[in-house]
Amino acid sequence: MSSNAVGVKIKNVSKTFPAYGNKSKEIYAVKNVSIDIEPGQLVTLLGPSGCGKTTILRMIAGFLIPTSGEIYIGDKEVSKVPPNKRNVGMMFQSYALFPHMNVYDNVAYGLKLKHMDKNEIKDRVENILSLMQIGDYKNNMPNELSGGQQQRVALARAVVTEPSVLLFDEPLSNLDAKLREYMRGELRKIQQRVGITSLYVTHDQSEAMAISDKVIIMRHGMIEQVGTAMEIYSKPRNVFVADFIGKANFVKVDEVKDISNGYANIVLFGHEMNITAAENCKDAESFTCMIRPENIVITPDGRFTALVTAKAYFGQYVQYMLNINGQDIELMDFSQTNTNISEGDKIRVDVMESSLRLIASDSKKEC
Ligand SMILES: Nc1ncnc2c1ncn2[C@@H]1O[C@H](COP(=O)(O)OP(=O)(O)OP(=O)(O)O)[C@@H](O)[C@H]1O
Ligand SMILES: [Mg+2]
Numbered sequence: 576m577s578s579n580a581v582g583v584k585i586k587n588v589s590k591t592f593p594a595y596g597n598k599s600k601e602i603y604a605v606k607n608v609s610i611d612i613e614p615g616q617l618v619t620l621l622g623p624s625g626c627g628k629t630t631i632l633r634m635i636a637g638f639l640i641p642t643s644g645e646i647y648i649g650d651k652e653v654s655k656v657p658p659n660k661r662n663v664g665m666m667f668q669s670y671a672l673f674p675h676m677n678v679y680d681n682v683a684y685g686l687k688l689k690h691m692d693k694n695e696i697k698d699r700v701e702n703i704l705s706l707m708q709i710g711d712y713k714n715n716m717p718n719e720l721s722g723g724q725q726q727r728v729a730l731a732r733a734v735v736t737e738p739s740v741l742l743f744d745e746p747l748s749n750l751d752a753k754l755r756e757y758m759r760g761e762l763r764k765i766q767q768r769v770g771i772t773s774l775y776v777t778h779d780q781s782e783a784m785a786i787s788d789k790v791i792i793m794r795h796g797m798i799e800q801v802g803t804a805m806e807i808y809s810k811p812r813n814v815f816v817a818d819f820i821g822k823a824n825f826v827k828v829d830e831v832k833d834i835s836n837g838y839a840n841i842v843l844f845g846h847e848m849n850i851t852a853a854e855n856c857k858d859a860e861s862f863t864c865m866i867r868p869e870n871i872v873i874t875p876d877g878r879f880t881a882l883v884t885a886k887a888y889f890g891q892y893v894q895y896m897l898n899i900n901g902q903d904i905e906l907m908d909f910s911q912t913n914t915n916i917s918e919g920d921k922i923r924v925d926v927m928e929s930s931l932r933l934i935a936s937d938s939k940k941e942c
Contacts, residue, residue, distance in 0.1 A: 580614035580770050581649035581739045583635065588644030590630050604630040606796040607644075610774075612789075617766055617773040619783040621819075622793030628776040630796075632742045635774065636663050648739055664738035664771075666729055668745040672717040678704070678728050679713040685736040703731045706765065723754050730762060734769055741766070743775040747782065759786050780820050784808070792816050812853055814934055817865045824904045825863040831856075831933065839933040843926075844879050844900050850931035859935030868894070868907040870930040873916070877923035881906075886918055897924065 588608050594600040605627040612618045620628045633639040635646060637658035646654045653661055672681050679700055686696045704710040707727040717725055726746070733741060746762070747755045763786040766773050777783050783790050784804035792799040792807060792815075800812045811817035814825065829842040839852035843864060856862060869892075884903070885896035895906040895916070906924065916922055 579739075580772050582614045582616075582647075583610070583612040583740055583772055583774065584645075584647040585610040585631070585635070586645045586647070588631075588634060588641045588646065590627075590634060590639060591642045603796045605634070605641075608793075608796070608798055610791060610798075610801075612772055612774060614772055615767075615770045616788040617763065617775055617786060618789045618791060619775045619777060619787040620791050620793055621777060621780060621783040622799075623819075624778070626793040627796040628793060629744055632665070632744055632774060632776060635661075635740065636665055636742055637661050662739045663742060664733040664736060664740070665742045665744070666733045666746045668748050672725060672728055672732070674717055677714050677716055678709065678720070681717070681728055682731045682735050685732065689736070699735055700731075703735045706768070707731045722750050723758055726750065726758055727761070730765060734765065734771065738771065741771045741773045743773065745777055746775075748778070755782070756785075762786065784820075790820075792819060809930065810851060810853070810932065811865065811934070813855055814863065814865075814936060817932070817934060822868050822905065822907075824866045824868065825934075825936070826866055826902055826904065828862055828864050828933070831862055834933070841933060843931075846878050848926075848928045848931070850928055850933055852933040853935065855935040856933055861936045862933055863936035865932040865934055866904065866926060867930060868905040869909060870927045871897075871904065871906040871924050872927070873906070873908060873913045873922055873924050875923055877925035879924050879926075881922055881924045883916060883918055883920045883922060886916065897922075899924070 586609050588605060589603060590605040591601040591603050594602045608631065620631060622628060630639065634641050637656060641654055645652055648661060673684065682700045682703060683696050686699060701710065704713055707730060709724055709727045712720060712724060747758050750758060759782050775786065787804060789801060790804050790807055791801050794815055800807055800816045807816060808820050811820065817823045829845065831839060831841050833840040834852050834856050837852055838849055839856065840847065840849055841864065879899050881897035881899045883895055884898050887894045891909065893908045893911055895908065897904045897906055
């Protein structure tokens with residue numbers, strides 16, 4: 576981490592806009608959101624379209640003023656500080672390089688605006704181009720570069736002015752799947768090497784999981800859950816989060832016998848088991864059990880009988896659609912050792928109890 580990295584804090588921030596067609600009504604784009612990003616960390620905002628991700632970035636950058644709440648960059652409260660005084664860099668979905676400038680000039684642009692000494696500009700630009708491994712292209716025009724190379728130039732341009740904070744708004748969504756996966760790794764490496772505190776917006780859950788120190792799941796302008804990718808995947812707070820991150824079966828339980836200290840004793844398909852329980856189970860009236868498709872195993876001594884209703888091959892895994900006691904359940908078999916199973920077969924399966932999670936299913940308690 577670079578020694579001058581600063582943290583970013585958002586405290587109880589809301590932003591309202593006049594509702595379309597009814598200017599006297601306000602809608603909340605962001606509602607009472609607090610976020611804490613440690614110096615040098617990369618935190619991701621993940622959530623469906625319209626949940627307020629870009630609005631949060633725009634408030635940190637200074638293009639929007641919060642309706643209420645405070646924003647700190649380091650120790651300084653910046654809610655009313657103009658964008659050009661915040662030392663915040665942004666990288667957008669459309670990376671919009673200046674088409675009439677070559678790579679070098681595109682990257683040098685922000686430094687020239689700051690009236691930096693010519694030799695220092697040269698040093699900085701050449702350094703960053705070599706860090707991004709695009710030094711050989713410095714005289715190319717943007718239209719002479721591939722999508723991935725343009726992306727690197729855009730990142731170089733955002734980083735070269737040494738902003739305290741870097742904001743990314745779906746920076747990779749213009750790239751095809753393979754390049755996107757490669758670039759997210761590169762971007763993370765550079766971010767860590769330079770040590771810039773970053774807030775990253777994406778729709779793509781695997782991207783969020785791959786690059787983040789911390790993931791924030793949003794819905795309707797509010798935060799649903801904050802945690803590491805692993806915490807959120809294995810211990811979702813509610814059905815929305817469980818469903819948004821990864822695939823999940825939601826299964827009716829026969830009985831909930833006891834819930835205490837984050838665990839539940841339940842009866843599922845006639846068998847008693849101990850599984851983890853979400854906080855929202857405490858005062859709930861109805862429950863669902865989350866079973867990730869990869870946590871069901873096919874085994875001759877499995878406790879449950881399942882009817883195979885469909886089978887599909889996806890290369891890395893085989894997907895089985897099962898019916899267990901009248902409930903449809905998806906199983907992903909990564910081991911692929913069960914090659915002779917076909918549609919219509921009855922097989923024995925079991926679950927890894929510690930990976931199952933009891934979640935309140937009545938929607939009143941979720942919002
Ligand atoms: N300038 C504006 N005036 C009125 N409403 C706005 C304005 N900007 C955003 N909104 C509304 O605020 C909500 C949040 O918008 P925002 O752009 O932050 O969503 P997002 O999470 O970035 O979505 P996406 O993933 O589609 O980019 C939306 O309902 C949007 O219509
Ligand atoms: Mg957006």
